[in-house]
Amino acid sequence: MASAAIIPERENYLNQEYGIKSWLLTIDHKRIALLYLMSITFFFFIGGFFALLIRLELLTPAGDLVAADTYNKLFTMHGQVMIFFFLIPSIPAVLGNFLVPLMIGAKDLAFPRINLLSWYLYVIAGILYLHCILTGGVDTGWTFYTPFSTAFSNTKVIEAGLAIFVAGFSSILTGLNFVVTIHRMRAPGMTWSRLPLFIWAHYATSIIMLLGTPVLAITLVLVVLERTLHLGIFDPALGGDPLLFQHLFWFYSHPAVYIMILPSMGVVTEVVPCFSRKRVFGYKFVAMSSIMIAVFGFLVWAHHMFVAGISLYSALVFSLLSYLVAVPSAIKVFNWTATMYKGSITFSTPMLYAFGFIGLFTMGGLTGLFLSALGVDVHVHDTYFVIAHFHYIMVGGAVMGYMAGMHYWWPKISGRMYPESWGRLAALIVFLGFNLTFFPQFVLGYLGMPRRYWQYPPEFQVLHVLSTAGSTVLAVGYVLPMLYFLWSMRYGKIAPDNPWGASGLEWMTSSPPPTFNFEQTPVVTWEAYDYANIPAPEEVPIER
Amino acid sequence: MFDNFPLWPARASAGAANVDALYIFLVLLSAFMCAAIFTLILVFAVKYRRRAGVQAEQIEGSTALEITWSVIPMIIFMFIFAWGAAIYFQERTPPRGAAEVYVVAKQWMWKVQHEEGQREINELHVPVGRDVKLVMTSQDAIHSFFVPAFRIKQDVLPGRYTTAWFRATKPGTYQLFCAQYCGTSHSSMIGDIVVMEPAQYQAWLSGGPAVPLAESGQKLFSDMGCITCHRSDLQGRGPNLVGVFGKPVALEDGRSLTADENYIRQCILNSRGQVVKGFPAIMPVFQGLLSEEQVNALVAYIKSLGAPQPGQTTKTAAAVTPQEPKVQ
Numbered sequence: 001m002a003s004a005a006i007i008p009e010r011e012n013y014l015n016q017e018y019g020i021k022s023w024l025l026t027i028d029h030k031r032i033a034l035l036y037l038m039s040i041t042f043f044f045f046i047g048g049f050f051a052l053l054i055r056l057e058l059l060t061p062a063g064d065l066v067a068a069d070t071y072n073k074l075f076t077m078h079g080q081v082m083i084f085f086f087l088i089p090s091i092p093a094v095l096g097n098f099l100v101p102l103m104i105g106a107k108d109l110a111f112p113r114i115n116l117l118s119w120y121l122y123v124i125a126g127i128l129y130l131h132c133i134l135t136g137g138v139d140t141g142w143t144f145y146t147p148f149s150t151a152f153s154n155t156k157v158i159e160a161g162l163a164i165f166v167a168g169f170s171s172i173l174t175g176l177n178f179v180v181t182i183h184r185m186r187a188p189g190m191t192w193s194r195l196p197l198f199i200w201a202h203y204a205t206s207i208i209m210l211l212g213t214p215v216l217a218i219t220l221v222l223v224v225l226e227r228t229l230h231l232g233i234f235d236p237a238l239g240g241d242p243l244l245f246q247h248l249f250w251f252y253s254h255p256a257v258y259i260m261i262l263p264s265m266g267v268v269t270e271v272v273p274c275f276s277r278k279r280v281f282g283y284k285f286v287a288m289s290s291i292m293i294a295v296f297g298f299l300v301w302a303h304h305m306f307v308a309g310i311s312l313y314s315a316l317v318f319s320l321l322s323y324l325v326a327v328p329s330a331i332k333v334f335n336w337t338a339t340m341y342k343g344s345i346t347f348s349t350p351m352l353y354a355f356g357f358i359g360l361f362t363m364g365g366l367t368g369l370f371l372s373a374l375g376v377d378v379h380v381h382d383t384y385f386v387i388a389h390f391h392y393i394m395v396g397g398a399v400m401g402y403m404a405g406m407h408y409w410w411p412k413i414s415g416r417m418y419p420e421s422w423g424r425l426a427a428l429i430v431f432l433g434f435n436l437t438f439f440p441q442f443v444l445g446y447l448g449m450p451r452r453y454w455q456y457p458p459e460f461q462v463l464h465v466l467s468t469a470g471s472t473v474l475a476v477g478y479v480l481p482m483l484y485f486l487w488s489m490r491y492g493k494i495a496p497d498n499p500w501g502a503s504g505l506e507w508m509t510s511s512p513p514p515t516f517n518f519e520q521t522p523v524v525t526w527e528a529y530d531y532a533n534i535p536a537p538e539e540v541p542i543e544r
Numbered sequence: 545m546f547d548n549f550p551l552w553p554a555r556a557s558a559g560a561a562n563v564d565a566l567y568i569f570l571v572l573l574s575a576f577m578c579a580a581i582f583t584l585i586l587v588f589a590v591k592y593r594r595r596a597g598v599q600a601e602q603i604e605g606s607t608a609l610e611i612t613w614s615v616i617p618m619i620i621f622m623f624i625f626a627w628g629a630a631i632y633f634q635e636r637t638p639p640r641g642a643a644e645v646y647v648v649a650k651q652w653m654w655k656v657q658h659e660e661g662q663r664e665i666n667e668l669h670v671p672v673g674r675d676v677k678l679v680m681t682s683q684d685a686i687h688s689f690f691v692p693a694f695r696i697k698q699d700v701l702p703g704r705y706t707t708a709w710f711r712a713t714k715p716g717t718y719q720l721f722c723a724q725y726c727g728t729s730h731s732s733m734i735g736d737i738v739v740m741e742p743a744q745y746q747a748w749l750s751g752g753p754a755v756p757l758a759e760s761g762q763k764l765f766s767d768m769g770c771i772t773c774h775r776s777d778l779q780g781r782g783p784n785l786v787g788v789f790g791k792p793v794a795l796e797d798g799r800s801l802t803a804d805e806n807y808i809r810q811c812i813l814n815s816r817g818q819v820v821k822g823f824p825a826i827m828p829v830f831q832g833l834l835s836e837e838q839v840n841a842l843v844a845y846i847k848s849l850g851a852p853q854p855g856q857t858t859k860t861a862a863a864v865t866p867q868e869p870k871v872q
Contacts, residue, residue: 063731068728068729068731069728072725072727072728072730139727141725145685145686145724145725147684147685147686147702148685148686148725148726148727151684151685152651152684152685152726152727153727235702236701236702236703236704237702237703242686242701242702242703243701276592276600277594277599277600278600278601278602278603279602279603279604281603281604281605281606282605282606282609282610283604283605284605285605285610306632307688307697307698307699307723308686308699308701309698309699309701309704309706312632312633312636312637315632315636316629316632319625319628319629319632320625323618323621323622323624323625326617326621327614327617327618327621330613330614330617331610331613331614333581334609334613335605335610337581337584337585337588338603338605338609340585340588340589340592341588341592341603342592342600342601342603343588343592343600343601344592344593344594344595344598344599344600345588345589345592345593345594346593346594347589347593355585355589358581358585359578359582359585362577362578362581362582363574363578366570366573366574366577366578367574369570369573369574369621369624370567370570370574372624372625372628373566373570373624373625373627373628374628374629374631374632375562375563375566375627375628375629375630375631375632375634375635376563376566376567376570376628376631377628378563378632378635378695378696378697378698379563379567379692379695379696379697381697381723382688382690382697382723382724383723443551446552446553446567447550447551447552447553447692448553448690448692448693448719448721450690450721450722450723450731451723451725452725452730452731453730453731454730454731455731455732456731457719459549459550462549531600531602532602536594
């Protein structure tokens with residue numbers, strides 16, 4: 001077939017088949033990635049809408065825009081939608097799904113049908129959660145803390161819990177698929193030490209998905225059982241222990257942070273070498289740091305509980321371990337910086353997002369040191385300091401990385417170029433809007449502004465106004481790419497196979513790739529990031 | 545709107561300055577690290593921007609550098625850890641002889657019982673310079689006692705006591721927040737900590753009639769019939785409670801633990817599994833029969849039973865050394 005290809009309409013995964021059925025029953029990892037892309041984008045804008053309502057309510061100290069109960073539902077559902085229906089699937093299920101087989105030279109994931117099943121589970125979970133939203137919502141906070149969630153909340157806790165339970169299985173199946181694929185499906189010559197670091201990051205992520213998610217599933221089932229059948233597990237009135245819930249919940253939900261950030265780090269580790277025209281600095285250390293983050297990430301959960309009533313000595317141990325996980329994160333930042341040294345750097349949109357990632361992740365990471373320091377955590381725990389910190393990691397880090405990746409691989413995914421100048425503008429808007437939204441929250445937090453407050457003392461207002469102003473800028477920065485990506489699908493310049501002059505097998509096939517990815521199974525004889533032997537693109541793609 | 549725009553929280557407790565010191569250190573360290581990394585990135589971005597005819601120089605990496613930038617941060621991190629741990633250790637260890645205040649949290653208010661018998665709602669009056677230990681529990685969901693001006697925060701759990709302590713240093717009125725989300729009116733579960741000069745505080749204390757907490761407990765002790773078994777002449781069917789607080793207790797099941805506030809509380813409400821060695825498990829369950837405030841009064845009374853009397857041996861006195869209640 002390929003021999004008969006005509007240049008403008010080469011056969012690829014997008015045009016090989018048409019019709020709704022060819023999408024809903026597809027087992028092509030690239031098409032499933034696009035199904036995921038559409039679903040998570042939908043949920044991203046729902047979560048973003050909740051966030052805007054939250055910020056608008058906080059414009060004034062009095063609770064005046066929405067009712068207290070509505071506000072409580074808004075921050076709960078903002079958190080649950082963004083974490084379980086956007087961030088966790090974001091890079092793995094979209095970019096990972098698309099790229100893992102391409103990058104290792106495989107035709108598809110190891111279990112294509114399970115891959116499709118994972119999307120259907122996600123959709124079922126999403127419908128359940130939408131139903132929960134539309135029939136009244138849930139107000140427990142995204143953390144479901146007991147006994148509030150099992151004994152006191154009058155909202156749809158069970159529906160929300162079950163939706164997230166199902167979403168968890170979608171995540172487990174994706175992780176399983178990646179682990180098996182990376183072990184078994186690598187092209188000849190693609191040794192472990194030649195794998196792109198994006199793959200290493202996804203491997204580490206998959207391990208967390210496989211080992212952590214079942215614990216969340218079990219915990220949610222226990223919450224549902226206690227709420228419906230009054231089994232005494234977490235509620236002291238029934239003989240349970242509320243701290244047990246927190247241990248179980250954070251045993252998943254702390255590593256879940258690394259599910260969100262590790263793939264983003266993987267993206268940045270592809271983008272920085274490409275636009276510096278350099279092999280990555282310290283390949284082995286960057287690869288191992290992903291694994292170390294995944295392993296240590298499982299040993300630090302109780303740092304969410306320093307004021308919860310755990311013993312003095314367990315707090316000391318968890319504080320110490322939390323500092324250990326900071327080391328591999330620091331290693332990555334230093335290695336990205338060193339990769340630029342003596343490079344030949346261009347400032348395309350993905351690189352701008354990668355810069356944004358490094359800057360914001362560094363700030364998020366450094367403020368993590370504050371929170372791991374026991375004495376300081378007592379004061380800033382459950383305040384806006386924590387809110388700011390984790391948004392620097394999850395939005396400044398994870399979402400920036402996701403945007404970097406979407407721009408970097410968009411030519412490969414869609415076969416079209418997006419308008420470069422719009423891309424750069426959006427990256428700048430997101431960076432500025434993000435800092436304006438979340439930096440004031442660090443100050444608010446140290447002043448003592450508690451999180452999840454519908455109304456607040458008037459002296460906090462100025463900082464809240466700044467934050468709300470920033471959130472509208474941020475919203476513009478997120479809507480823009482959505483518009484020009486859609487625009488580019490019809491009007492964008494046709495993308496060459498390797499527009500960035502990047503290394504990696506995904507760039508050696510056509511854009512968009514054919515259904516089975518490669519005309520012939522590639523044989524790898526070179527190291528990853530072999531930029532010494534790849535010419536820089538003659539012409540950096542120019543905006544139309 | 546702009547007349548009240550603080551950038552630093554009030555500092556009104558003995559421990560606050562320690563927390564601020566570490567915080568300022570961390571801010572400076574972070575600022576330095578950000579400046580260093582961002583400057584490097586900027587310099588590289590400008591100096592090594594793509595230019596015609598200039599190729600990137602391929603560098604594999606440097607193990608020496610990797611070790612350097614792993615080990616140096618690690619050393620700094622351990623220093624921060626130790627500093628933070630030292631502050632936390634202080635925060636979690638109430639000094640001997642601290643005045644005790646019982647706090648009961650419920651949706652959505654704070655109820656306070658002073659040893660002297662005063663009761664307050666959403667207010668806590670304390671004198672400057674006195675160590676105050678808070679013994680807290682919740683009637684429903686988890687709450688959290690947070691006073692930014694004191695830099696203290698402690699979750700308040702149903703079914704057990706948690707403790708915190710502070711020593712106020714500056715008269716004034718400071719905010720009390722509930723910091724653990726607890727439902728509809730979470731953001732209204734706020735109060736005032738009123739720090740007063742000792743003389744004013746004495747005046748406040750004597751402002752109204754009040755029965756000391758331990759005395760209320762003593763009355764309950766006889767009203768509820770506790771006294772029939774827990775006799776002080778060693779002839780009762782239950783253990784003698786004089787001086788039991790803070791002492792190790794051997795249990796029927798072979799375990800041994802310290803009789804802290806949580807142990808006494810649990811024994812009052814439901815002694816199953818906590819029975820003292822050598823005594824029959826015949827104590828009725830009081831769960832549901834006593835309010836949290838009544839349990840507090842009983843605990844305060846039982847603690848007062850250990851109070852050293854003139855002429856008592858030092859051994860008994862040692863047994864009443866205030867101990868931090870175990871919260872696990």
